[in-house]
Amino acid sequence: MGKLGDMMNKAKQMAxxxxxxxxxxxxxxxxxxxxxxxxxxxxxxxxxxxxxxRSYRDGGGTQR
Structure with a gap:
């Protein structure tokens, strides 16, 4: 996964x-x-x- 994807995952975890x-x-x-x-x-x-x-409240986001 590229740098942008890593940053996105980190932001999701923080949210x-x-x-x-x-x-x-x-x-x-x-x-x-x-x-x-x-x-x-x-x-x-x-x-x-x-x-x-929903992506950070219910875990409804898609995982890549």
């Missing part, structure tokens, strides 16, 4: 260990994307944020 902090980061990123696009993609950012949250 699983600190889900409340990870939630704040995901919410901030979602809010920033919505603000910059004028909420044009609000439904898509909501879906993406929910998917990310």
């Amino acid at each position: 699983k260990g600190h889900p409340d902090q990870a939630d704040k980061g995901v919410s901030g990123a979602e809010r920033m994307a919505d603000e910059r696009t004028g909420n044009k993609y609000d439904a898509k950012t909501d879906k993406a944020a929910d998917t990310v949250r």
Whole structure:
């Protein structure tokens, strides 16, 4: 696995260990994307944020 993949796995493990902090980061990123696009993609950012949250909350992410 390359360096980016290693960094991604490390970030996932940190998010699983600190889900409340990870939630704040995901919410901030979602809010920033919505603000910059004028909420044009609000439904898509909501879906993406929910998917990310499930990946570290429920272990629902895919493993490579």
